[in-house]
Amino acid sequence: MVRQTKENAELTRQRIIEAAREVFLSRGVSRTSIEQVANQAGVTRGAVYWHFSDKKALFSAMREQVILPLIDRIDENILNENNDDPLGKIGDFLYGTIRALDESAYTRQTFEIMMVKCEYVEELTELLEQTLCNCERIAKKIEQLYERAKTKGQLNPSDSPAILAMDTHLFFSGLMHLWVKDLDSKHYRNQAADLITNHINLRRK
Numbered sequence: 001m002v003r004q005t006k007e008n009a010e011l012t013r014q015r016i017i018e019a020a021r022e023v024f025l026s027r028g029v030s031r032t033s034i035e036q037v038a039n040q041a042g043v044t045r046g047a048v049y050w051h052f053s054d055k056k057a058l059f060s061a062m063r064e065q066v067i068l069p070l071i072d073r074i075d076e077n078i079l080n081e082n083n084d085d086p087l088g089k090i091g092d093f094l095y096g097t098i099r100a101l102d103e104s105a106y107t108r109q110t111f112e113i114m115m116v117k118c119e120y121v122e123e124l125t126e127l128l129e130q131t132l133c134n135c136e137r138i139a140k141k142i143e144q145l146y147e148r149a150k151t152k153g154q155l156n157p158s159d160s161p162a163i164l165a166m167d168t169h170l171f172f173s174g175l176m177h178l179w180v181k182d183l184d185s186k187h188y189r190n191q192a193a194d195l196i197t198n199h200i201n202l203r204r205k
Contacts, residue, residue, distance in 0.1 A: 013051045016041045017065070018106070020058050025109050029059060029118040056123045063127070066110045067134055070097060074141045086149035090142060091200040094172055098192045101179060112180050139169040149203075156205050164203060171199055 019041035023032045034055060038045045052058040073096055077089040101108045120128035146161035146168075155164070175195060178188040188195075 009051075012041075012043060012047060013061075016043065016048055016051055017058070017062050021062055021106060021109055021113065024059070024062070024113045024117055029055075029113065029124065030121070034058075054123065056127060059118075059124065060127060060130075062110055063114060063131075066100075066107045069100075071134070071137065071141075073097075074138060074145075078141055078144050083148075084152065085154075086145045086152060087154050087200055087203060090145050090149075090168065091196055093142075094168075094196045094199075095193060097172075097176070098179065098196070101176070102189075108180070111176065115177050115180050135169065135173070139165050142168055154204060159203070168199065172196075 016037065020032070020037045023036050023040050027036070032055070034048050035045055037058065038048045041048070048058070052061065074093050077083075077093055080089070083089055101111060114131070118124065120131075143161050143165035146155070146159075146164045149155050150159065150161055155161075175188065175192060179192055182188045
């Protein structure tokens, strides 16, 4: 009975997150109320507040569902110290992220909300700082792969792993923003893989 209650609670929590994603996407985060999320999820406002203290906590939970797997994926590449192609691993991470956007509606919608449908003001100001910290974490992990690439002779001796990592991070952040906004796939979505390949190849010695 206890297990069933926990499972039901988790299902309700996920339903609330899914409902929030739908309402955030259609109305924008600032114009969304907890009551609207509750109505979309088919639960009471009290049920939403039982799982989430406020809209910021709800937004954060939705965001973590896509950000944490992203960090886990690059961690897997870093932990594989026997790989002979660290530059290729950076490319794999970038390709994989674009593939996740393309194949997963909830991942695509969540990034659209974070990049297009959210004003990071008032109660969400703190989440902007968290987002920037996550970006720094990812850039540092990419830097580790560049350091390994330099050790393996894939880079020119004068290349700085830190600068290359920041350049890759800024390149990919820009590409993701444009990819998310290219709803008709007329400008950037179809070119994303080629752009990533060119970006990585420009670094090879």
